[in-house]
Amino acid sequence: MQFTRRNLLKTTAAASAALAAPHLWLPSEAHAATLKKGEPIKVGLLFSLTGALAVPEEDSTLVLQYAFDEINAAGGVNGVPVQPVIVDAKSDFNVYSEKTKELILREKVIAIFGCYTSASRKAILPTVMQRDHLLYYPTCYEGAECSQNEICTGPLANQHSKDLIPYMVENFGKRVFFVGSNYVWPKESNKNAKVWLKNAGGELLGEEYIPLGSSEFGPVLNKIREAKPDFIFSTVVGASDIAFHKQFKQDGFKADKMPIASLTTGEIETRAMGAEFGAGHFLSAPYFQSLESPTNQKFVESFLKSKYGKNGVTHYNMESTYNSAYVFKAGLEKTAAAMGVENVTPRAIRDNSGGIRIEDAVSPEGLIWIDENNFNCWVKPKIGQCQSDGTFKIVKAAAEHVAPDPYSIYPDAGVCTKDGLKGPDGKIRKNVI
DSSP states (O other), X not given: XXXXXXXXXXXXXXXXHHHHSOOBOOOTTOOOOOOOTTSOEEEEEEEOSSSTTHHHHHHHHHHHHHHXXXXXXXXXXXXXXXXXXXXXXXXXXXXXXXXXXXXXXXXXXXXXXXXXXXHHHHHHHHHHHHTTOOEEEOSOOOOOOBOTTEEEOSOOGGGXXXXXXXXXXHHHOSXXXXXXXXXXXXXXXXXHHHHHHHHTTOEEEEEEEEOTTOOOOHHHHHHHHHHOOSEEEEEOOHHHHHHHHXXXXXXXXXXXXXXXXXXXXXXXXXXXXXXXXXTTOEEEESOOTTOOSHHHHHHHHHHHHSTXXXXXXXXXXHHHHHHHHHHHHHHHHHHHHHHOGGGOOHHHHHHTOTTOEEOTTTOTTOOEEEOTTTOOEEBOOEEEEEOTTSOEEEEEEOSSOBOOOTTTTOGGGOEEETTEEEOTTSOEESSBO
């Protein structure tokens, strides 16, 4: 499925319907991959190396190779090396789905690390769940999901836009215009943002969505010019994000007068567009390359000097992907110790990963841990402003870790537990996406 407006609208509609009326996916075709003595531990790396999503996703593949090289150099997992199987999803939803089946059935990987957009994640989760397999999803997303075959290391909406929206209102004004790519994550993220905006006393002047991969923002910028917001809230992703920032400046808009507050525009996007187009704008994320800590300094220097650091920067999506490799290592070791190596399965790794901590000495952003109920990450949210050299100055940072809350604006849906979504009636529904 190529990135056309018609296909993306279909994907968004289907995903929205799933959120409105959660669906139960049964693992009727369970395929439990197991580890074999004397063989490496195979994992799938399912990201786009070409197409509209390559800018952020190529770095996910590169940093996972770097992380597994680190792990293998330190003795692997219980003395066994990890072998990544690399796939190019080509920014195509059909390819994500097809390659998921190949990785599980043909390559017999024990886990899959993959996807940057919620649309691609939702394209592969039915297969992952039907095969009772395991997906590590390493980037920010909208929540409203409770899967028993998934571990997420990126922030949820309550861990980024919940802080970003009131910060922008307080510092720049109450009038805001939303711009996003046309698929499920921007639309669901904006539902969350509207709640935070209302709570902050803000006013939404307009809401526009453009096809994923589109580079034409003239009509949207004309509407923004007419509305005269105090700031723009952006959920535009990939190549479109770069085009949006460039056209914003080229059309005469000024970051100091009308900044863009984004959930996606980090160091890698800024490097791709040129620092002059990113300067003055804002990003909310748990990690920035400029974060001052011995662990991050070592990570940045070592990664950029390695054969995988060709793109010249580190960034939030890369860092949460890096951490996912260590979450996997810890989860596999914990499972093997509890059950014996011969009994390790993808689902067993997931079920044993609740509470796993990646300490300050390993995690570049500092301590994180996996929630024991919903298997998302506890993180410390931060807000950064892009500087003239493309780095980000951290202007606000949470003092304490924030718990992941996938149903923060849907309290009536229930609570995500280890075994499924527990509704107000006490009933539990498994694998709700």
